[in-house]
Amino acid sequence: MLTYTTRRSLIFIPTLFVLTFLLYLSIEAGPGDPASFLLGPDVPTSEVQRLRHEMGLDRPLLLRYGAWLRQFAMGNWGYSMLDGASIKGLLLTRIPRTLALMGLSLALAVVGGVLLGVISALHRNSVVDNALTFVGLLGISTPAFFTGLLGILFFGLRWGLLPIGGVGVEPGLWTALRHMILPAGVLGFRTGAEYLRYTRGAMLDALSKDYIALAHSKGLPVWRVTYVHGLRTALIPVATIIILGLPSLVGGSVIVEQVFSWPGMGTMLINAARGQDFPVVMAVAVIVGVALLVSSLLADLMLAIIDPRVRLG
Amino acid sequence: MEGATAEGARITWQRRPPLLERFRSSKYYQSLTWITATSIIFFVFVVAVSTCAPLVAPYNPSTVNLKERVAAPSAQHWLGTDNLGRDMFTRLLFGTRSSLIVSIGGVLLAGVIGLVIGAISGYYGGLFDQIWLRVSEIFMSFPSLVLLLVFVAVMGPSMLNIIVIFAITKWATLYRLVRAQIFSLREEEFVEALRALDIKFVSIVFNHLIPNTLGPLAVWFTLEVASGIIQEAGLSFLGLGIQPPMPSLGNLLSAAQDLRILRDYPWLWIAPGLAVAFITLAINFIGDWMRDVSDPRGTR
Amino acid sequence: MYQTHAAQDERDLTMNSEPELLSVRNLKTYFHTYRGIVKAVDGVSFDLRRNRSLGLVGETGSGKSMTAFSIMRLLPAKTARIEEGSILFRAQNGETVDLTKLDPFGSRMRGLRGREIALIFQDSLSAMNPVYTIGFQITENILQNSEVSRKQARDLAIELLQQVGINAPEKRIRQYPHELSGGMRQRALIALALSARPSLLIADEPTTALDVTVQAQILRLIRDLQRDTEMGLILITHDMGVIAQTVDDVAVMYMGDIMEYGDVYTVFGNPKHPYTIKLIESIIPLGSRGKELQPIAGSIPDPLQLNPGCKFYSRCPWRQPESEQQPPPMIEIEPGHFVKCALYAR
Numbered sequence: 001m002l003t004y005t006t007r008r009s010l011i012f013i014p015t016l017f018v019l020t021f022l023l024y025l026s027i028e029a030g031p032g033d034p035a036s037f038l039l040g041p042d043v044p045t046s047e048v049q050r051l052r053h054e055m056g057l058d059r060p061l062l063l064r065y066g067a068w069l070r071q072f073a074m075g076n077w078g079y080s081m082l083d084g085a086s087i088k089g090l091l092l093t094r095i096p097r098t099l100a101l102m103g104l105s106l107a108l109a110v111v112g113g114v115l116l117g118v119i120s121a122l123h124r125n126s127v128v129d130n131a132l133t134f135v136g137l138l139g140i141s142t143p144a145f146f147t148g149l150l151g152i153l154f155f156g157l158r159w160g161l162l163p164i165g166g167v168g169v170e171p172g173l174w175t176a177l178r179h180m181i182l183p184a185g186v187l188g189f190r191t192g193a194e195y196l197r198y199t200r201g202a203m204l205d206a207l208s209k210d211y212i213a214l215a216h217s218k219g220l221p222v223w224r225v226t227y228v229h230g231l232r233t234a235l236i237p238v239a240t241i242i243i244l245g246l247p248s249l250v251g252g253s254v255i256v257e258q259v260f261s262w263p264g265m266g267t268m269l270i271n272a273a274r275g276q277d278f279p280v281v282m283a284v285a286v287i288v289g290v291a292l293l294v295s296s297l298l299a300d301l302m303l304a305i306i307d308p309r310v311r312l313g
Numbered sequence: 314m315e316g317a318t319a320e321g322a323r324i325t326w327q328r329r330p331p332l333l334e335r336f337r338s339s340k341y342y343q344s345l346t347w348i349t350a351t352s353i354i355f356f357v358f359v360v361a362v363s364t365c366a367p368l369v370a371p372y373n374p375s376t377v378n379l380k381e382r383v384a385a386p387s388a389q390h391w392l393g394t395d396n397l398g399r400d401m402f403t404r405l406l407f408g409t410r411s412s413l414i415v416s417i418g419g420v421l422l423a424g425v426i427g428l429v430i431g432a433i434s435g436y437y438g439g440l441f442d443q444i445w446l447r448v449s450e451i452f453m454s455f456p457s458l459v460l461l462l463v464f465v466a467v468m469g470p471s472m473l474n475i476i477v478i479f480a481i482t483k484w485a486t487l488y489r490l491v492r493a494q495i496f497s498l499r500e501e502e503f504v505e506a507l508r509a510l511d512i513k514f515v516s517i518v519f520n521h522l523i524p525n526t527l528g529p530l531a532v533w534f535t536l537e538v539a540s541g542i543i544q545e546a547g548l549s550f551l552g553l554g555i556q557p558p559m560p561s562l563g564n565l566l567s568a569a570q571d572l573r574i575l576r577d578y579p580w581l582w583i584a585p586g587l588a589v590a591f592i593t594l595a596i597n598f599i600g601d602w603m604r605d606v607s608d609p610r611g612t613r
Numbered sequence: 614m615y616q617t618h619a620a621q622d623e624r625d626l627t628m629n630s631e632p633e634l635l636s637v638r639n640l641k642t643y644f645h646t647y648r649g650i651v652k653a654v655d656g657v658s659f660d661l662r663r664n665r666s667l668g669l670v671g672e673t674g675s676g677k678s679m680t681a682f683s684i685m686r687l688l689p690a691k692t693a694r695i696e697e698g699s700i701l702f703r704a705q706n707g708e709t710v711d712l713t714k715l716d717p718f719g720s721r722m723r724g725l726r727g728r729e730i731a732l733i734f735q736d737s738l739s740a741m742n743p744v745y746t747i748g749f750q751i752t753e754n755i756l757q758n759s760e761v762s763r764k765q766a767r768d769l770a771i772e773l774l775q776q777v778g779i780n781a782p783e784k785r786i787r788q789y790p791h792e793l794s795g796g797m798r799q800r801a802l803i804a805l806a807l808s809a810r811p812s813l814l815i816a817d818e819p820t821t822a823l824d825v826t827v828q829a830q831i832l833r834l835i836r837d838l839q840r841d842t843e844m845g846l847i848l849i850t851h852d853m854g855v856i857a858q859t860v861d862d863v864a865v866m867y868m869g870d871i872m873e874y875g876d877v878y879t880v881f882g883n884p885k886h887p888y889t890i891k892l893i894e895s896i897i898p899l900g901s902r903g904k905e906l907q908p909i910a911g912s913i914p915d916p917l918q919l920n921p922g923c924k925f926y927s928r929c930p931w932r933q934p935e936s937e938q939q940p941p942p943m944i945e946i947e948p949g950h951f952v953k954c955a956l957y958a959r
Contacts, residue, residue: 137601141593143543145550146586149569157576210734211742216687218754218809219727222718229742236744251458255547259570269459270551273466281466288459308789309743 024065024282072286078279080272087283090268095287098264101187102253104180108188109195114238116192117199118231124204132196139193144252148186148259155182183260187252191245198241199234206234236307243299247292349602352595359592363410372400374407375558386580393580395568405584408560409592415472415555416541419479420534427484431491432522436499445488452485461544465553472555475545483537490533494526528606535600539593546589562589633703634813634845635661635684640698640713642676642683649917653679653693655869655924659862663812666839666846668856668877671866674913677849680866681815684847685732686717705729705812728758731806735818737798741790747774748786751805758809773804777834796827800834807838814839815847820855832859853896857881865889868916868924875950885952887929923955931956 071078077087120132206212207230215225254266261267265284272280362369371391378398386393392401434442452460464478498521523530542562548554549563557564562585569575569582642654654676661667669677682688684700700712704725715722734740741750748770755766767786774782777800790798799819806814816835820828836859839846848860856863856877863880865873865888873886884890891909911928920926923936933941933955941955 137594137597138590141539141543141597142590143546143586143593145547146566146590149566149575149582149586153575153579157572210736210739213687214732214734214740215742216718217685217726217732218757219723219725220753220757221723233742233744247456248458250456254458254462255551258551269462270553273462273553274551276466276469278466281463285459285463288456292456307744308746309791 021065024068028061028064077283080277080280087280090280091265091283091287094263094265094268097262098253098257098266100176101180101184101257101262101264102249104184105187105191105253105256106249108184109190109192110242112188113192113195114199117196117238118203120196120200121203121207122226129200133200136193136196136200139189140197142190143255144186144190145255145259147189148183148256151182151186152259179260179262183256183262186259187249187256190252191249194245195238195242199238202234202237203230205237206230209233236303239306240299240303243296243302246295250288250292345602349598352598356592356595356599359409359595360413363406363413366403366406366410370400370403370406372403374399374403374560376400383578383581392584393578395581396574401565401580401584404560404565405562405588408562408565408585409588411472411555411559411561412542412545412563412589415475415479415545415561416538419476420483420537420541422476422480423483423537424487424530424534426480427487428491430484431488432495434488435492435495442492446492449485449488452482453489457482457540457544458547461548462553465548470548470553470556472559475548475554479541479544483541486537487530487533490529491522491526494529495522498522498525528603532600532604535596535603539596539600542589542593542596633660633701634663635703635847636699636701637680637684638699638701640680640683640700641696642679642688642693643696644693646692651916652869652919653916654683656698657864657866657869657871658698659864659871659874661813661845661847663845664840664843665862666836666848666860668860668863669847669849669866670851670853670856670863672851672913674868674916675866676869677866678817679869681732681817681847681849684712684815685726685730686712686715686722687732688717690717702730702813727754727811728809729811730813730815731809731811733802733806733814733816733819736822737795737802738790738822740802741798743790746787746789747793747801751786751801751808754805754808770804770808773808774801776838777801777804777807778830779804795823796831799823799827799831803831803835803838807842810842811844813845813847815849817849818851819848821850821852828855835859853881853892865892868913868919870924871953872925873950873952875947879947879950883947883950885946885950885957886954887931887956888925891928891930923953 075088077091079086080090116132120129120136123129207226211233212225212229215229253264254269256262257264257266258270265287268280269284271277272284376399378394381390381394381398383396384390384394384398386401390400390402392405395401395404430445434445460482461478464481465474468474468478545554545561546563546566549561550567552564552567554563555561565585566582566589574581637660638658640654640657641652644651644653657676657680659667669680671677679688679693683695684702688695695713698713701709702712702725703709705728710721710725712722712725741747745753748767751770751773752763752766755761755769756763759766761769770786771782774785779785779797779800785793785797785801790801793801799822803819814835819835820831823831832855835846835848838844846860848856850856860877862875863877864871865880865886867888873880873884873889880889881893884893888909891907894907895909909928910930914924914927920937921940922938923929923932923941926932926937929936936955939955941953942958943951943953944957945951946957
């Protein structure tokens with residue numbers, strides 16, 4: 001297994017470099033110069049010049065890029081172009097909020113989507129199945145923010161059941177949860193719909209395989225054939241899809257955060273994109289990129305654990 | 314023992330039945346359901362109407378009429394008016410039009426890029442292939458919205474830019490598809506025969522690659538257009554897509570960010586939202602149908 | 614009922630007159646598709662005793678696999694149905710039960726599957742679950758169908774793997790299906806089928822996915838195992854050479870019907886049915902260079918539009934006019950040798 005991990009890491013590293021290089025080019029392509037973003041707004045020009053020279057920003061492109069990377073790696077993530085705030089500080093408060101929202105959405109989506117997908121597959125072509133399939137299609141076709149708006153309209157404004165945005169002033173778990181239910185529910189519904197479709201497909205596919213007939217021919221009880229042989233094997237592609245779908249979950253959470261004014265990384269990214277605040281965009285993009293690469297690495301490991309065919313690959 | 318009729322060694326072909334009969338017995342017709350057929354009709358209708366929006370719309374989308382601001386739906390204004398007195402129905406038509414232009418245009422461009430690079434990559438291999446493979450991996454694994462946001466931040470939002478950005482973010486999946494197809498074609502013996510005869514790469518692409526890839530290509534196309542419509546709606550909603558005053562389904566929806574409008578003037582935003590949902594739903598049904606035809610695994 | 618006891622004794626005097634293990638009578642399995650009814654098995658009858666083997670030979674689509682699945686009651690529930698006929702099986706407790714009357718997933722039928730009737734699948738790779746080890750899949754069968762402990766099941770599995778000719782069985786049981794070669798996997802599949810000591814073994818094209826050298830080994834293995842355990846064996850294949858060297862009796866199937874039936878030497882040595890004759894003619898023996906290929910003229914008719922008469926009518930060089938509409942009778946032209954053809958009705 002060790003060789004498997006090492007081999008995957010080899011792809012991880014150059015991809016990361018290419019990503020950050022592309023992003024650095026974006027910074028350079030925009031207004032202002034990189035050094036000033038590393039020091040913040042209250043620093044005299046002479047300081048900026050000195051840093052520039054120190055970092056070697058007056059040297060060829062690749063070296064400039066390398067200098068910036070080194071700064072980033074050392075923990076200097078720069079300052080916002082728009083309001084001069086420390087990016088790292090901002091991120092440290094916002095990342096946990098985004099993680100909480102994404103976590104809850106993912107949990108809801110996995111439990112709801114996979115469960116309903118299995119039910120849908122087991123009762124194929126019945127009323128339940130048709131209804132669930134339609135709900136699934138509806139879920140992936142309706143943009144999350146529209147569902148969000150509808151949610152705000154009904155649950156928040158008309159019926160006054162849930163808060164309509166923000167994270168609440170009172171501290172405490174219950175307040176946070178109340179504010180998270182609607183956005184997480186909306187995002188979870190959207191993502192869960194995808195999982196429902198995939199699980200249904202994977203389950204139907206697995207159940208049509210020869211080894212299911214073999215399992216029946218052993219005289220095993222039907223539940224055992226369905227779950228131990230069918231579902232277990234179907235979960236492999238489903239797990240893969242879930243992991244591969246994490247990037248779009250990030251995208252979805254960005255929009256949902258905006259709709260519900262949830263002060264997470266998403267709203268930060270959007271404001272930065274609107275204002276062409278490149279250092280912020282870059283920092284967020286790098287964080288997201290690294291997080292995703294790490295999670296796909298973990299996913300590969302997990303896949304190797306649950307699918308023996310992958311191990312020797 | 315099976316196959317064409319062989320009396321002695323003579324093979325007799327039967328006359329090809331007329332087009333309608335061939336269609337009726339083809340797999341396309343067999344797996345057609347009422348929903349899919351309705352979706353196709355609906356989608357064609359929407360495309361037709363929105364393309365002819367300038368001819369069909371009752372008003373000009375930018376005509377401001379401050380005397381009739383935020384009017385509820387009525388006989389003169391089927392969907393009411395917005396905060397500047399512009400007719401919402403017209404704006405919906407034009408909005409659908411711009412959303413469709415951007416999505417279909419972007420996907421078409423992505424398709425051309427993916428096809429060309431994929432074909433060359435798969436056929437010639439080598440360093441070119443390795444490089445583009447890695448590049449495609451990046452574009453495929455990065456969250457599309459973040460990628461879109463990054464490019465919009467860099468390039469600035471506009472209809473043309475969005476088309477280009479869509480092309481940049483969507484080509485990778487088709488690239489992989491085409492590349493895989495060319496790989497399998499390369500193994501086929503008849504391609505070796507063609508190479509021996511020195512038939513050019515271009516001819517192989519047109520005469521063999523494309524016909525074989527049509528199925529998955531059509532599925533890819535429909536699904537990417539569907540996701541494109543949602544992405545455009547999202548971007549424009551955030552103010553990072555098609556810029557006002559030009560209407561798009563997304564920026565019509567962004568009006569709802571104002572809580573007053575959300576609650577009191579539902580006609581302003583529910584219609585564009587439903588439009589996005591229904592159009593995407595229809596495209597998804599069509600895409601599912603195409604997938605059923607080209608990937609018959611009987612799991613539906 | 615056309616297999617008479619007299620014919621049986623005449624052929625093999627040393628055999629005790631045991632009752633039949635399996636007695637299939639007029640089995641009809643139809644598939645109801647949205648385009649029409651496909652008569653996959655259309656009136657098949659045969660008998661099988663313990664320690665005897667029957668080969669079902671025919672082209673693809675002849676219904677041989679479907680016959681096997683009908684016996685095992687493993688047909689796709691929504692589209693396939695046993696319309697008529699009976700499958701009488703003599704269970705190990707002495708009772709004779711009609712399998713067509715049982716609920717396919719009820720406890721009675723499940724109890725018979727694996728424990729008394731076993732099936733060997735054609736493609737060993739797709740037949741085994743890729744996420745479980747060989748050992749797991751074999752012990753699962755043992756534990757389901759016999760009262761032994763887990764450890765005993767494991768030891769039994771190792772022993773079985775040894776018996777089927779797999780070396781280093783302790784290592785193999787911890788391996789996954791894709792880690793074994795095709796031949797070994799097929800052996801493992803055979804071990805699995807035998808692991809609960811069935812009295813009836815059905816092998817569906819067990820060697821088709823293997824290369825020729827391995828084929829011979831597997832066939833010999835099956836035959837030896839059958840002799841050792843005195844099981845009844847039904848071997849399904851399209852390869853007549855395989856039939857000729859492995860089984861005692863043969864039934865030649867075409868489009869869901871048995872065309873000719875009898876012991877293998879008689880049928881192959883003295884084929885009577887036009888289809889059988891054509892089949893044998895189309896095989897090219899080694900060393901016959903320069904001879905033209907002799908395919909059977911015509912192609913398989915559309916299964917949705919069969920004429921009510923003889924299924925082979927459209928391709929038969931000796932077709933009798935009345936056979937187009939009237940199904941031909943099954944004639945016993947010699948003791949124990951049956952042909953379904955109007956040619957012999959005079």
